[in-house]
Amino acid sequence: MEGIRLIEVKEEIQADNTAKAEALRNRLRKHKTCLLNLMSSPGAGKTTVILKTIEALRNGLRISVIEADIDSMVDAEKIAQAGITAVQLRTGGFCHLDASMVEKGLEGLDLASLDLVIIENVGNLVCPAEFDTGAIKNAMILSVPEGDDKPLKYPLMFTVCDVLLINKIDYLGIADFDVHAVRERVVRLNPGITIFEISSKTGEGIGEWTQWLQRAVDEVRFS
Amino acid sequence: MEGIRLIEVKEEIQADNTAKAEALRNRLRKHKTCLLNLMSSPGAGKTTVILKTIEALRNGLRISVIEADIDSMVDAEKIAQAGITAVQLRTGGFCHLDASMVEKGLEGLDLASLDLVIIENVGNLVCPAEFDTGAIKNAMILSVPEGDDKPLKYPLMFTVCDVLLINKIDYLGIADFDVHAVRERVVRLNPGITIFEISSKTGEGIGEWTQWLQRAVDEVRFS
Numbered sequence: 001m002e003g004i005r006l007i008e009v010k011e012e013i014q015a016d017n018t019a020k021a022e023a024l025r026n027r028l029r030k031h032k033t034c035l036l037n038l039m040s041s042p043g044a045g046k047t048t049v050i051l052k053t054i055e056a057l058r059n060g061l062r063i064s065v066i067e068a069d070i071d072s073m074v075d076a077e078k079i080a081q082a083g084i085t086a087v088q089l090r091t092g093g094f095c096h097l098d099a100s101m102v103e104k105g106l107e108g109l110d111l112a113s114l115d116l117v118i119i120e121n122v123g124n125l126v127c128p129a130e131f132d133t134g135a136i137k138n139a140m141i142l143s144v145p146e147g148d149d150k151p152l153k154y155p156l157m158f159t160v161c162d163v164l165l166i167n168k169i170d171y172l173g174i175a176d177f178d179v180h181a182v183r184e185r186v187v188r189l190n191p192g193i194t195i196f197e198i199s200s201k202t203g204e205g206i207g208e209w210t211q212w213l214q215r216a217v218d219e220v221r222f223s
Numbered sequence: 224m225e226g227i228r229l230i231e232v233k234e235e236i237q238a239d240n241t242a243k244a245e246a247l248r249n250r251l252r253k254h255k256t257c258l259l260n261l262m263s264s265p266g267a268g269k270t271t272v273i274l275k276t277i278e279a280l281r282n283g284l285r286i287s288v289i290e291a292d293i294d295s296m297v298d299a300e301k302i303a304q305a306g307i308t309a310v311q312l313r314t315g316g317f318c319h320l321d322a323s324m325v326e327k328g329l330e331g332l333d334l335a336s337l338d339l340v341i342i343e344n345v346g347n348l349v350c351p352a353e354f355d356t357g358a359i360k361n362a363m364i365l366s367v368p369e370g371d372d373k374p375l376k377y378p379l380m381f382t383v384c385d386v387l388l389i390n391k392i393d394y395l396g397i398a399d400f401d402v403h404a405v406r407e408r409v410v411r412l413n414p415g416i417t418i419f420e421i422s423s424k425t426g427e428g429i430g431e432w433t434q435w436l437q438r439a440v441d442e443v444r445f446s
Binding site for chain 1: 264265266292293294295297298316317318345346347348349350366368369370372373375376377378379391394397
């Protein structure tokens, strides 16, 4: 399974996004497919984390990726090069995905033959946090060079996620970033969140994160 | 002049944002006040660049700052600590500023006694590019750790700006970032753009950038 599909999406204003998201989640559970929504700022390392995650889990799981970009297909091309099917959603001016857009992306995939679909959302800490995509798990990446004040400035994003990946920890010591302060700020916003410190570059923490994700997928597969 | 004013703003859907922005620009020119709109991803270094810019220009210019944040006042507090008046616009769920919001921010300032007002827009490479704020100059920061593919993925932002500051150049060599490729991609999108390579940490390039800004302010003051 590889290659890129390109879909142009337009946002429909929809008060019923939450209902659509709920319906989509039910459909995914029926197919025993876990959908992970991955969010972050631009440049925090979403694509590289996805590639590392695929590398760790591809022997045991059937995986596809939905790439959301305003323009360009550079991320989808990287995924396809790894031999994984990537659906490219071109979002035009829109700065987030909603459940309808994700549904459109899933049309290109055979859910019955997939264990895990990863959505790479638009790089943005604001709007993606406000729209339920229908994902079963929500994860975000905060990268060390972005600074440790992000939970103070974008609290909703940290609140809606099941997992926070603190990425680029190989920059600790170079960047002014207090991991302890971040953990404290995040847990105050979201006591149930799981936090992993990772580096896509050195591979540190990737094992712990992908074990967590494997368990999340298994919960859906064997439920 | 120092302290923080807090204003809660709500977006009104407005087809006439462009007209409002144009009217605001005319008003600013009448008062001989230059308005700079500074945009970037979260964590690219907007607040630090503003602090360095204030440091370089405060002897010759009367400066205020409008801080846009979804939540928190941490940036406004840093500006106020430097002895500069900061207006804090709390944007709630909104992910960008438009001309009406900026107008509301300016209500708290005496334009006649200001040479330069700097807007720190919401950290976001998508929506802020789509809304004319009424600013006389638009600038953006791209920081080295974000990666050199950003012009491919967020082309509009690079197209609407007069200036690009490539920040955190002290990370060159550590991060995988091709300055030449970025320059080429950006100039292809926007041949008229001025590009500075800077580091708020080491101070490199700050002189060239603030000289450019001084000239832009002088154009407005002495027109």
